[in-house]
Amino acid sequence: MxxxxxxxxxxxxxxxxxxxxxxxxxxxxxxxxxxxxxxxxxTEYIGKEEILKGIDAGLKEMVERKHSGNKAKTLEELINEL
Known part of the structure:
Protein backbone atom coordinates (compact mmCIF):
# COMPACT_ATOMS: atom_id res chain seq x y z
CA MET A 1 0.00 0.00 0.00
CA THR A 43 16.16 12.00 18.19
CA GLU A 44 19.81 12.17 17.27
CA TYR A 45 22.38 11.18 19.86
CA ILE A 46 25.42 13.45 20.05
CA GLY A 47 28.51 11.61 21.17
CA LYS A 48 31.30 12.84 23.44
CA GLU A 49 33.70 13.29 20.52
CA GLU A 50 31.24 15.47 18.61
CA ILE A 51 30.57 17.61 21.70
CA LEU A 52 34.30 18.09 22.30
CA LYS A 53 34.85 19.06 18.66
CA GLY A 54 32.10 21.68 18.96
CA ILE A 55 33.62 23.12 22.14
CA ASP A 56 37.05 23.18 20.52
CA ALA A 57 35.72 24.96 17.44
CA GLY A 58 33.95 27.53 19.62
CA LEU A 59 37.07 28.20 21.67
CA LYS A 60 39.19 28.59 18.54
CA GLU A 61 36.64 31.04 17.13
CA MET A 62 36.78 33.08 20.36
CA VAL A 63 40.58 33.23 20.20
CA GLU A 64 40.48 34.28 16.52
CA ARG A 65 37.97 37.05 17.28
CA LYS A 66 40.08 38.27 20.18
CA HIS A 67 43.21 38.48 18.03
CA SER A 68 41.40 40.06 15.07
CA GLY A 69 39.78 42.76 17.18
CA ASN A 70 36.25 41.53 16.48
CA LYS A 71 34.23 41.38 19.65
CA ALA A 72 32.05 38.36 20.40
CA LYS A 73 28.33 38.70 19.76
CA THR A 74 26.05 39.19 22.71
CA LEU A 75 23.19 36.82 23.42
CA GLU A 76 20.77 39.54 22.31
CA GLU A 77 22.58 39.87 18.96
CA LEU A 78 22.43 36.11 18.42
CA ILE A 79 18.70 36.02 19.24
CA ASN A 80 18.03 38.90 16.85
CA GLU A 81 19.82 37.00 14.08
CA LEU A 82 17.48 34.06 14.59
Missing part, protein backbone atom coordinates in the same frame (compact mmCIF):
# COMPACT_ATOMS: atom_id res chain seq x y z
CA UNK A 2 1.16 3.50 -0.75
CA UNK A 3 1.19 6.23 1.87
CA UNK A 4 -1.92 7.79 0.34
CA UNK A 5 -3.73 4.45 0.40
CA UNK A 6 -2.72 3.89 4.02
CA UNK A 7 -3.89 7.39 4.92
CA UNK A 8 -7.26 6.74 3.25
CA UNK A 9 -7.61 3.40 5.04
CA UNK A 10 -6.82 4.97 8.40
CA UNK A 11 -9.51 7.60 7.90
CA UNK A 12 -11.96 4.96 6.67
CA UNK A 13 -11.40 2.91 9.82
CA UNK A 14 -11.70 6.01 12.02
CA UNK A 15 -14.99 6.91 10.37
CA UNK A 16 -16.35 3.51 11.42
CA UNK A 17 -15.63 4.17 15.11
CA UNK A 18 -16.14 7.96 15.03
CA UNK A 19 -19.38 7.89 17.03
CA UNK A 20 -17.96 5.71 19.84
CA UNK A 21 -16.07 8.00 22.24
CA UNK A 22 -14.38 5.10 24.04
CA UNK A 23 -13.00 3.61 20.83
CA UNK A 24 -11.89 7.02 19.57
CA UNK A 25 -9.99 7.61 22.84
CA UNK A 26 -8.22 4.26 22.35
CA UNK A 27 -7.40 5.17 18.75
CA UNK A 28 -5.99 8.55 19.78
CA UNK A 29 -3.88 6.91 22.51
CA UNK A 30 -2.53 4.36 20.03
CA UNK A 31 -1.66 6.98 17.41
CA UNK A 32 -0.12 9.25 20.06
CA UNK A 33 2.04 6.36 21.29
CA UNK A 34 3.22 5.69 17.72
CA UNK A 35 4.00 9.39 17.17
CA UNK A 36 6.07 9.53 20.37
CA UNK A 37 7.90 6.37 19.32
CA UNK A 38 8.76 7.98 15.97
CA UNK A 39 10.00 11.15 17.69
CA UNK A 40 12.20 9.06 19.97
CA UNK A 41 13.65 7.16 17.01
CA UNK A 42 14.41 10.43 15.22
Missing amino acids: TTMELNAELFRQLSIIAEDESLMRKAVKAVTRLAKQKETEE
